[in-house]
Amino acid sequence: MTEQHGPETAPGYAARRRRGGIVAFVVGLAATLAFFAFFPGMPHVIDWGAVLVSLTVGTLARAGCRAWMAKEAEKKRISHL
Known part of the structure; x- marks a missing residue:
């Protein structure tokens, strides 16, 4: 079993x-x-559609952040080899 050494x-x-x-x-x-x-x-009213869209955008932002962090960790891992 190989052990990975890197930022992740x-x-x-x-x-x-x-x-x-x-x-x-x-x-x-x-x-x-x-x-x-x-x-x-x-209309300056937060309805259920706005809440659902906001949750979706928040989820997409989270996924994008996690993907970006994983990509950066992979770059650091490759540069340490």
Whole structure:
């Protein structure tokens, strides 16, 4: 069994990845809700559609952040070889 040595196996990597995903989700959710609440011409009412879209955008932001962090970890792993 081979053991990997790199940034993705370093202590705290999972915590940083989880924390980054949470922050990305909250920022995506808040930004989308703010858009629906304050964009000129909108009815300025947060309905269930706006909440669902905000949750979807938050989830996509989280997935994008996690993919970006994994790509960066892979770059660091390759550069350490």
